[in-house]
Amino acid sequence: MDLRTRISTDLKQAMKDKAVDRLSTLRLVNAAIKDKDIDARAEGNDDGVGDSEVLAILGKMAKQRLESARAYEEGGRLDLAEREREEILVIEEFLPRQLDADETKAAVDSAVKETGATTIRDMGKVMGVLKAKYTGQMDFGSVGAVLKDRLSN
Template structure:
């Protein structure tokens, strides 16, 4: 079952179960997917008019990151009720994301991507990041992976 179908099935189940908070988050996910579809249609590319699983994973990852930042801001502002609401939304969104790789798995993936792309210097960082994104979208935080790739490439001596 593709990601879009999984979200729609969960949405229907939340309606039946009258889970209002969950339903609200699932509707936000659906709206974000439809927004991406509309944006792709506007670009004139007929093949891009429908988000694939990789794009849906990217949308979900972005939504999770936004909510984590909001929860932190709410906590700093003393609004624990709103921070908790953001965490509940994160939990619903993460149901659709693949398992996150641990630190050791991320390091192994970085080494494999460097080998696969034949990267030898920092100038090849874009190729390595592209390789990682094509394989591991939704499974790692690319903001944290970037410095790891840079360190690995610099350690190879040609940085």
């Protein structure tokens, strides 16, 4: 079952279960996907976005909510921070398992070997390979630092 179908099925189940918070989050996810579909159709892609783009959307939404939760905690709004964290849990149900530090390092090493990268200038090629294979499975912000360290040695 593709990601879009899973989200739609879970949305319908949340309606039946009258799970208001879950339903709200799933509707936000669905709306974000539909927005990207509209953009894709405007660019001539009649099929809309694929699973890799949906994973990117979900990853971005989870990251935004994490940043919001931190800001709410710093501002003393623990109720709003908790709400954001609950939304993250719903979104993460659709994301693949995140790679741990060792797995991330192994993936970086593999991508470096695959591309034949030797200097920092090759970083873009390596990141392209990593994004193609591991979208939604790793935080590419932190991967950049690991990759820089690997290529500078």
